[in-house]
Amino acid sequence: MLVSFFYMLREGGIKTSITELLTLYEAMKNGLAGHNVDDFYLLAKSVLVKNEAHLDRFDRVFGAYFKGIDDSLSDLLQDVPEEWLQRQAELQLSEEEKKLVESMGGFERLLKAFQKRFNEQNKRHEGGGKWIGTAGTSPFGAYGYNPEGIRIGQQESQNRSATKIWEKREYQNLDHSVELGTRNIKLMMRRLRKFAREGAAEELDLNDTIDKTARSGGMLDIRMVPERHNVVKVLLCLDIGGSMNDHVHICEEVFSAAGSEFKHLEYFYFHNFIYESMWKDNRRRHSEKTSIIDITHKYSSDYKLIFISDATMSPYEIAYPGGSVEHWNEEPGAVWIKRLLGSFPKAIWLNPEPRARWDYTPSVKIIRDLMDGRMYPVTIAGLDEGIKALR
Amino acid sequence: MTDSRFIGTKSYVATKDLSMAVNAAMTLERPILIKGEPGTGKTQLAIEIAKSMNKPLFEWQIKSTTKAQQGLYEYDAVARLRDSQLGDSKVNDISNYIMRGKIWEAFICAERPVLLIDEIDKADIEFPNDLLQELDRMEFYVYETKKLIKARHRPIIIITSNNEKELPDAFLRRCFFHYIKFPNKEIMAQIVNVHFPGLKKELLSEALNAFYKVRDVQGLKKSPSTSELLDWIKLLLAEDIPIEALHAGNSKSAIPPLYGALLKNEQDVHLFEQLVFLDRHTNSK
Numbered sequence: 237m238l239v240s241f242f243y244m245l246r247e248g249g250i251k252t253s254i255t256e257l258l259t260l261y262e263a264m265k266n267g268l269a270g271h272n273v274d275d276f277y278l279l280a281k282s283v284l285v286k287n288e289a290h291l292d293r294f295d296r297v298f299g300a301y302f303k304g305i306d307d308s309l310s311d312l313l314q315d316v317p318e319e320w321l322q323r324q325a326e327l328q329l330s331e332e333e334k335k336l337v338e339s340m341g342g343f344e345r346l347l348k349a350f351q352k353r354f355n356e357q358n359k360r361h362e363g364g365g366k367w368i369g370t371a372g373t374s375p376f377g378a379y380g381y382n383p384e385g386i387r388i389g390q391q392e393s394q395n396r397s398a399t400k401i402w403e404k405r406e407y408q409n410l411d412h413s414v415e416l417g418t419r420n421i422k423l424m425m426r427r428l429r430k431f432a433r434e435g436a437a438e439e440l441d442l443n444d445t446i447d448k449t450a451r452s453g454g455m456l457d458i459r460m461v462p463e464r465h466n467v468v469k470v471l472l473c474l475d476i477g478g479s480m481n482d483h484v485h486i487c488e489e490v491f492s493a494a495g496s497e498f499k500h501l502e503y504f505y506f507h508n509f510i511y512e513s514m515w516k517d518n519r520r521r522h523s524e525k526t527s528i529i530d531i532t533h534k535y536s537s538d539y540k541l542i543f544i545s546d547a548t549m550s551p552y553e554i555a556y557p558g559g560s561v562e563h564w565n566e567e568p569g570a571v572w573i574k575r576l577l578g579s580f581p582k583a584i585w586l587n588p589e590p591r592a593r594w595d596y597t598p599s600v601k602i603i604r605d606l607m608d609g610r611m612y613p614v615t616i617a618g619l620d621e622g623i624k625a626l627r
Numbered sequence: 628m629t630d631s632r633f634i635g636t637k638s639y640v641a642t643k644d645l646s647m648a649v650n651a652a653m654t655l656e657r658p659i660l661i662k663g664e665p666g667t668g669k670t671q672l673a674i675e676i677a678k679s680m681n682k683p684l685f686e687w688q689i690k691s692t693t694k695a696q697q698g699l700y701e702y703d704a705v706a707r708l709r710d711s712q713l714g715d716s717k718v719n720d721i722s723n724y725i726m727r728g729k730i731w732e733a734f735i736c737a738e739r740p741v742l743l744i745d746e747i748d749k750a751d752i753e754f755p756n757d758l759l760q761e762l763d764r765m766e767f768y769v770y771e772t773k774k775l776i777k778a779r780h781r782p783i784i785i786i787t788s789n790n791e792k793e794l795p796d797a798f799l800r801r802c803f804f805h806y807i808k809f810p811n812k813e814i815m816a817q818i819v820n821v822h823f824p825g826l827k828k829e830l831l832s833e834a835l836n837a838f839y840k841v842r843d844v845q846g847l848k849k850s851p852s853t854s855e856l857l858d859w860i861k862l863l864l865a866e867d868i869p870i871e872a873l874h875a876g877n878s879k880s881a882i883p884p885l886y887g888a889l890l891k892n893e894q895d896v897h898l899f900e901q902l903v904f905l906d907r908h909t910n911s912k
Contacts, residue, residue: 253796263654266654266655278647278648279651282644286804287804288806436692455712520845523845524845
């Protein structure tokens, strides 16, 4: 019975293996799951999910499966009759929360607004095709399994913010665990390595030992040196949302490879172009920002700067004050990127769009000029060139 | 199931999902990997399990230079070489130079021990892979003495990670996993109660309010965690701070007393003071 659940998890992007499935069976045989679905949920979660970034996915798949619906989430959303949803929601809402919903114009209106928002999103995401990762916000928490039943209208305060979240466009944080295909990217990044001996002396220095022992007349004189470590520092700036949704997969790969390769890796997100600030967490991008000035002061100039963006936008967004699509920027983006490049001389721009298409987009040319031509496609060859430019 | 179940102790509040993960791992004799924000009691968990079940605890603290082999045993060839030069008779027996690691100690323990492998992510990327066989079969071979060391009782293995590095899939597949979420107010109140029984209710709720307010400040390098909260309350009690001082203002403009215990970073303290100052300034206008 669990086999189809297992495949659904894998379909949902949780790379669980047969070993883990067998472990789950073994645990159930030992009576660990008890006789209720709550215990089984807890058990399955701790056996099958090995990364906290996947917990949410697991909840969604679990919820969908154990409600007897084993279709993909997108189909699910289209087919669900409104009444059903409403009933489901009413079951989980307290009296107080129901009143709140009423005050916002009733459930129907709320749902309609949501449906509209969702359809819009759906169109934008058509290119992606991977239903969980790129589906973006998926505020459709109702399907998430949760023993406390909090997804649809959590506590009073959060309920208010829930409507707001639908209005703000949110993007999922990049899942840095994508392993598929990252190996060659990792090998590429390995070339950036810079070794230095620092820290405690832990390694036997054979040459020095022989030399010193000979000098002291054959009495052993052990010499130690510190081990070699990779000391290269990388600052990664990722474009997220909008036209970048088509490239989420490749960005995840690069991000994942960089994450495991560099000890000193800092990353920031931006939307379309660099303005006065970037952010680290897409869920809180409207409230927690880091200003470019802070970034240039905080990180030393030996950090290597890597942008990942398709550089596709209106030229106004780069060259004019107020050109940002999201807010009023006092100074044009071009000024801000120059500041960044001034502080981090070693910088490249990785563009996931194929190189052949670059010439048709004016903004790509502008950015290429701003970067002094250091723009490379995200291919093996392109990365190779880019890494060379960084060294 | 010969072992009793773990449901938290007098001094440790375990949520339902945590105790489920721990019990499942103990029953199936597999390691359990614990992740979570610093200061949410990952290391403490192993100590509490050992205490509550009256089992010996072996702690293996991992550093960036730790090698997997060090957990099994180390052969001190250099000492032997030196002794041979000095003509020490110890030299003839190689086992004099084999030093047992924590895993060896845990394997030969007379009863089922708890083995804590703390902060496994600090070590090299390959470190967990090097331990796969040993943790799977619970045995290893000492090449120098040609002896096979087998666990007398499979230890309860608790592994903690701060997420500094990703762990290899092969390793993860063999573990149970639990992510300790930052406790919400309710559970936090329970936790504080466990550590300070008889704490006045008003003081507790005021302290928690102040604490979550500090945690809400954005841009802090290190948000205060459970352990900082406990230290802070201890200080409040020791200094006998009146409750009024805690809710001197209902707005953000009140600096909680002794906030140095909550914010450990100079820049954070600075940022916090600035924010409070700004807030006061705008309020007074």
